[in-house]
Amino acid sequence: MERSRRSFLKILGISTLGLGTLSSVDLLAKAGMGKAEFAPDPKGMTGKRWALVVDVKKLDEDTTQKAIEACHLIHNVPDYGDEDNEEIKWIWTDKYEHAFPGTEHEYLAAEIEEKPFLLLCNHCANPPCVRVCPTQATWQREDGIVMMDQHRCIGCRYCMAACPFGARSFNWKDPRTTYFKDKEPPNPKYPTRTKGVVEKCNLCAERLAVGEMPACVEAVQDSKAIVFGDLEDPHSEVREVLHEHFAIRRKPELGTNPNVYYIV
Amino acid sequence: MYNKGLVITGIVIFVVFFTSPFLIGLVKSGPPPEPELSPKAKLAKQCVEAKEYMVESHMQMLNDWRNEAVREGKRIYVATDGKEYTVSLQNTCMDCHSNKSKFCDQCHNYAAVNPYCWECHIAPKEKL
Amino acid sequence: MLETALKGSKKYWILIGVLFGLHGMGATAFLYQLSKGLTVTGMSRDVSWGIYIAQFTFLVGVAASAVMVVLPYYLHNVKEFGKITILGEFLAVAAVNMCLMFILVDLGKPMRMLNVILHPTPNSILFWDMVVLNGYLFLNIIIGWMVLSAERKEVEPPKWVKPLIYLSIPWAVSIHTVTAFLYAGLPGRHFWLTAIMAARFLASAFAAGPALLILLCLIVRKVSKFDPGKEAIQKVANIVVYAMIISIFFVVLEIFTAFYSQIPGHMHGFVYTFVGLHGHGNLVPWTWAFAVMAVLATLMLLCPPLRKNEKTLAISCLLVFFSLWIEKGITLVITGFIPNPFDTITEYVPTLPEIAITIGVWATGFLILTILYKIAVSVKEEIAS
Numbered sequence: 001m002e003r004s005r006r007s008f009l010k011i012l013g014i015s016t017l018g019l020g021t022l023s024s025v026d027l028l029a030k031a032g033m034g035k036a037e038f039a040p041d042p043k044g045m046t047g048k049r050w051a052l053v054v055d056v057k058k059l060d061e062d063t064t065q066k067a068i069e070a071c072h073l074i075h076n077v078p079d080y081g082d083e084d085n086e087e088i089k090w091i092w093t094d095k096y097e098h099a100f101p102g103t104e105h106e107y108l109a110a111e112i113e114e115k116p117f118l119l120l121c122n123h124c125a126n127p128p129c130v131r132v133c134p135t136q137a138t139w140q141r142e143d144g145i146v147m148m149d150q151h152r153c154i155g156c157r158y159c160m161a162a163c164p165f166g167a168r169s170f171n172w173k174d175p176r177t178t179y180f181k182d183k184e185p186p187n188p189k190y191p192t193r194t195k196g197v198v199e200k201c202n203l204c205a206e207r208l209a210v211g212e213m214p215a216c217v218e219a220v221q222d223s224k225a226i227v228f229g230d231l232e233d234p235h236s237e238v239r240e241v242l243h244e245h246f247a248i249r250r251k252p253e254l255g256t257n258p259n260v261y262y263i264v
Numbered sequence: 265m266y267n268k269g270l271v272i273t274g275i276v277i278f279v280v281f282f283t284s285p286f287l288i289g290l291v292k293s294g295p296p297p298e299p300e301l302s303p304k305a306k307l308a309k310q311c312v313e314a315k316e317y318m319v320e321s322h323m324q325m326l327n328d329w330r331n332e333a334v335r336e337g338k339r340i341y342v343a344t345d346g347k348e349y350t351v352s353l354q355n356t357c358m359d360c361h362s363n364k365s366k367f368c369d370q371c372h373n374y375a376a377v378n379p380y381c382w383e384c385h386i387a388p389k390e391k392l
Numbered sequence: 393m394l395e396t397a398l399k400g401s402k403k404y405w406i407l408i409g410v411l412f413g414l415h416g417m418g419a420t421a422f423l424y425q426l427s428k429g430l431t432v433t434g435m436s437r438d439v440s441w442g443i444y445i446a447q448f449t450f451l452v453g454v455a456a457s458a459v460m461v462v463l464p465y466y467l468h469n470v471k472e473f474g475k476i477t478i479l480g481e482f483l484a485v486a487a488v489n490m491c492l493m494f495i496l497v498d499l500g501k502p503m504r505m506l507n508v509i510l511h512p513t514p515n516s517i518l519f520w521d522m523v524v525l526n527g528y529l530f531l532n533i534i535i536g537w538m539v540l541s542a543e544r545k546e547v548e549p550p551k552w553v554k555p556l557i558y559l560s561i562p563w564a565v566s567i568h569t570v571t572a573f574l575y576a577g578l579p580g581r582h583f584w585l586t587a588i589m590a591a592r593f594l595a596s597a598f599a600a601g602p603a604l605l606i607l608l609c610l611i612v613r614k615v616s617k618f619d620p621g622k623e624a625i626q627k628v629a630n631i632v633v634y635a636m637i638i639s640i641f642f643v644v645l646e647i648f649t650a651f652y653s654q655i656p657g658h659m660h661g662f663v664y665t666f667v668g669l670h671g672h673g674n675l676v677p678w679t680w681a682f683a684v685m686a687v688l689a690t691l692m693l694l695c696p697p698l699r700k701n702e703k704t705l706a707i708s709c710l711l712v713f714f715s716l717w718i719e720k721g722i723t724l725v726i727t728g729f730i731p732n733p734f735d736t737i738t739e740y741v742p743t744l745p746e747i748a749i750t751i752g753v754w755a756t757g758f759l760i761l762t763i764l765y766k767i768a769v770s771v772k773e774e775i776a777s
Contacts, residue, residue, distance in 0.1 A: 036313070038328075038338035038351065076386075085436035085738045094734060101735035102656065128579050134518035135507040141337065149334050150384065154507050155430075155500015158518050160440040164580025166733035170440060170500065172431035176383065185386055189355055194383040195429035196500030209339050254579040 043211035047230035049125065049144040050203055051259040052217070053241050054118050058225035064093045064116045067226065070219035071201070073186045078179035088169040090201040091120040091216055099262075100250060112264065118226070120216075121146060121167040121201040122250065122258030129159035129168065138198075143230075144259060145203045155196040164254050168200045231259065297374040300366040308360055312343050326353060326381070354385045362388040393541055396770035397763045403615070404766065411759040418752010421745045422497055430500060433746040438738035439729040441498070443722065443750055448494035450600070450721030451757075452525070452571045453593060455487035457601020458532065459564035460631050466557055472624040475772070478543075479612070479620065480605055481536035482764035484564075487601075488529040490757035497749050517573045524567045531560045536764075544771045568593045575728065583661030583728045586649075592642045593720070599635035600716040602628045603709035610706055612765065618772040622702075629705055632712060633693035639716070640686055664737070665727045672737045675726060678718050685715035 071091045072079065080087050093116035097104035123146045130140050137153035140146050160168045174195040185192050190206070193199050204214035212218070217228040229236035238261075241247075247261035265271060280287075305311075311318050313325070332338045333351040341349045350356050361367050364387045372379065400408075425432050435442040458480035464470035465477050496502050513519045535556050542549035572590035575581070586592075606628050609620040650658040663669050665679045689711035698704040731737050742750070 036344050037342040038332040038336065039340045039342060040338050041340050044337075044339075084431075085438055086431060087437060098734035098736060101733075132516050132518065132578070134513050134516040134522070135504075135511045136513050137507075139335075147334075151330055151334070152504070152507055152511065153501065154504045156495075156498070156518060157440045157500070158516070158574075160437075161581065161728075162578050164578075164733055166438070169437055171429065172433075172435070173429040174383075184389075188386050188388070191354060191384040191386060194380070195431075198500075205337070206339075209337060251580070256579065 041209055041211075044209045045211055047143045048232035049230060049259065050123065050208075051144075051229065051231045051238050051261065052120075052214075053227045053229075053238050053247060053261045053263060055225050055227070055241075055245075055263045056112075056115055056117060057263065058220075058223045059116055059118060061116060063220050063223060063225050064118055066219045067091060067118060067216040068093070070215040071204075074190060074215050076175075076180075076185040076187050076190055076192045077199075078175040078192075080179060086170075086172045088171065088175075088199065090169075090199070091118060093117060094119055100248070117262065118216075119165070119167075119250075120260065121203075122165055122256070122260045123201075123203055125257035125259060126255060128162040128164065128256060132158045132162045134158065141205075145205055145208075147205060148199060148202055150193055150197045150199065153197040155198065157198060159198055164251050164256060165258075168198050170198050171195045294374070297370040299368075299370040300363065302361060302363045302367065304362065305360045305367075310345075311360075312341065312347075312349055312356075323379075326357075329353070353381060358385070358388050363390055364388070365390060393537075393544065393767050393771065396774075397766045399770075400766060404762075407762055408759065411755045411762060414755030415752055415759060418749050418755060421748035421752060424745055425497070425749065426502075430498075432743060434740055434742045436738055436740070438732040438736075439726060439740040441725055441729070442740055443742050443746060444494045444498035446725035447721050447750060447753070448491045448498075449571060449593075449725055450717055451487045451490045451494070452567055453597025453716075453720060454601040454604060455484045455491060455528065456564040456568050456594075456597050457605065458484035459561050460598055460602050461605070461628065462557065462564075463561050464627075467561070470627065472621055472627055475618075476605070476609060476620045476624050476628075478536055478540055478768045479608060479765065481532045481539075482768055483601070483605060483608065483761065484532045485529060485536065485764060486757045486761035488525055488532070488567075489760055490753055491525055492529070493753045493756060494750075497753065517570060517577065520570050521567075521574060524563065524570050528560070528563050528567050531556055531563060535560060536768075540768055540771055543775060546775065565594065568597055575725075580733055581728045582657040583730075584724075586646060588642055588645065592639065592646075595635050595639040595642055596716045596720055597635075599632050599639055600713050600720075602632045602635070603712040606632070606709045607706060607713070608761075608765070610702060612769055616769045616773060617776065618769045625702070625705070626700065629693065629699055629709075632709065633690065633699070636686065636690045636693065636712060640690060643719075660731055661727045664730050665723050669731065670737055672730075672739050674739050674741065675723050679723050682715045682718040682723065685711045686719075689715060 068089075068091050071077070072089075075090060077088055077090055096108065096112050096115065096117060099117040099119055123144055125144065127140055127146050130138055130146060133139070134156065135152050135154055137149050138146060138159055139149075155170070157170055160170060171193050172195070175192050176194065180192065204212070204216075207214060213221070214228055217226045220226050227237050227241050229238035231238055233239065241263070242261060245263040247263045249258045249261055252258070318325070329341065329351045332341075339351045341351045343349065358364070364382070433442055433444075458477075461473045461477050461480040465473040496505065499505060508519060508522050535553060538553045539549050542553075569590045572593040575584035576586060576589035578584060606625055609625055609628075613619050647662060650662050660669060664672065665675050667673065668676050689708045692698045692704060692708040692711070698708065726740050730739070
């Protein structure tokens with residue numbers, strides 16, 4: 001009994017392995033079907049280092065609201081208010097002392113102290129969030145955008161711990177069954193997210209891909225409160241604006257090399 | 265064999281339990297799925313690729329679409345017949361197959377698969 | 393050998409039953425969390441890691457403590473530890489299992505956990521954490537099982553086990569170091585941004601883990617015929633006291649750098665946790681409980697009569713374990729998020745479902761521990777007779 005049981009198990013093992021290999025060879029053969037190709041949209045904007053320059057002097061309640069609404073509506077961002085601190089925000093406002101903590105002092109210029117600063121993901125050139133993501137669900141594109149792939153995110157929230165700017169939000173609950181339970185998502189052409197994944201500003205990558213400006217930039221284009229462009233293009237608008245005006249970035253000492261500049 | 269009676273009885277019960285879905289299926293089976301094409305899909309006559317390929321491999325194709333569009337930034341698909349499509353489940357596939365409950369769900373429900381695509385991707389509103 | 397876990401006294405089966413019941417409660421709460429999302433916990437946009445990750449952090453330390461009996465026995469021939477290396481290794485197995493469970497219940501999409509293997513990312517410390525934790529789990533399961541079954545058959549274990557044992561020694565150090573690196577490399581979290589984070593983890597691990605091992609040895613001696621040995625327990629107690637002294641010293645070093653430099657970013661975390669910051673201070677009582685228990689335990693352990701008396705030793709070990717459970721398993725992780733990147737404060741309080749799941753994971757770990765210890769003790773009793 002001992003001998004034959006051992007050989008029985010051996011045969012079982014080998015045949016399982018054999019069957020397994022056969023079926024996977026079959027699958028591999030099918031995967032290479034067709035001569036289909038993928039290509040980028042020729043209308044799409046290309047750049048090497050996308051950046052935003054926010055002219056703080058042009059910001060007020062009205063302008064900032066326009067920018068935030070434009071972004072949150074086209075991306076179906078749910079508005080939970082601030083209940084339980086589970087809000088989801090891709091772009092929002094805060095005061096100077098919270099946007100640039102550690103640099104504030106008792107005698108701040110009144111104008112700066114009251115201004116609503118527009119805050120969002122900085123799409124850093126040296127992003128710590130990308131460094132820590134265990135599945136590359138967030139990665140840095142060649143044009144500098146720090147992108148999110150919600151299909152791959154496992155919801156570990158390591159990127160949220162790593163981001164020094166608090167730019168990332170997590171879906172603690174399912175937006176479809178809570179915020180969007182009785183109302184339609186405002187943009188039927190863009191997905192919502194589901195519970196368990198992280199989200200943040202994606203610099204409107206889907207709009208850039210068809211040649212459109214980021215929504216927040218377009219929303220304030222009359223006042224040019226936000227300017228968008230390629231930092232590596234010496235003739236871009238962002239380079240011109242930065243050449244003429246002094247601008248600061250959030251927490252530059254951390255070395256993340258943010259690509260959102262603020263003209264103060 | 266040690267405890268022969270118990271062991272054989274156990275094996276028989278296990279085999280019956282394990283094959284019960286198939287045994288029950290022999291006796292009473294539900295109707296095969298009948299996915300209904302929407303008017304727009306009927307007009308188009310041809311999907312992005314051939315019907316047989318789509319039936320067999322649309323899951324793999326959607327995975328490829330996802331990786332190419334989201335991760336590689338390539339949002340145009342050049343099909344084997346040369347036609348170009350925007351790579352988007354929500355805006356291309358569902359634009360034509362706008363009747364999810366009469367099309368997509370028919371086979372999915374029959375095969376008892378629950379793809380989670382529509383947890384995020386918005387399915388077009390259907391007239392009830 | 394597994395069959396030895398299927399025979400036991402009434403007390404054994406009652407313990408198994410209670411632990412299984414608590415496991416079931418945790419599993420039910422976890423199903424609730426899966427259906428509603430992590431909103432059922434007390435975590436928030438600002439405090440995005442809570443007690444799940446904090447408890448995992450503490451348990452990594454407990455897991456690594458096996459090395460504190462393995463190293464002296466196999467490298468330096470400290471014969472007294474010969475009887476208890478198996479207890480250390482099985483404790484490591486139970487502890488690493490708890491670590492992995494805590495990570496799993498914290499994930500937003502646990503069904504996607506294999507993505508970490510399907511898309512390996514060597515620049516991510518979480519990837520390496522997965523590698524070293526699983527590696528350490530398999531090492532200890534294999535080593536423990538092989539050595540114990542060889543002992544039962546009264547032969548030497550196969551030759552290939554020895555290199556694995558030697559490997560488990562630096563591997564134990566690596567599981568902490570990697571876990572500490574999760575925290576110590578994040579540019580925005582000043583409370584964690586310290587070079588001695590890994591050293592602090594190691595020191596507190598080598599106090600908490602062996603303290604638990606002593607308690608388990610005392611229990612084993614009471615409920616079975618296997619005696620781990622008074623000498624072995626005393627030697628482990630020596631390790632605990634040295635590790636506690638170094639642990640407390642490291643915390644003092646941190647406090648000095650923070651407060652002598654007067655840099656706000658460095659100070660804020662400690663101010664929050666010890667006295668409260670801007671009117672928020674729900675961790676303050678916990679922090680002082682840790683401090684008082686840690687100092688008291690160290691003083692008791694330093695006093696030879698109190699250390700040699702196994703009753704007072706048990707109390708010291710309980711104090712060590714709970715004080716470090718608070719420091720590594722609660723205050724360290726939560727305080728890292730306070731204040732937030734905007735310099736405001738959002739506090740964290742775990743919810744009932746969160747606590748239920750946490751208790752469930754601990755119960756599952758202790759269930760594994762009970763079964764493994766039953767096997768080990770049964771084998772030891774068998775060969776003694």
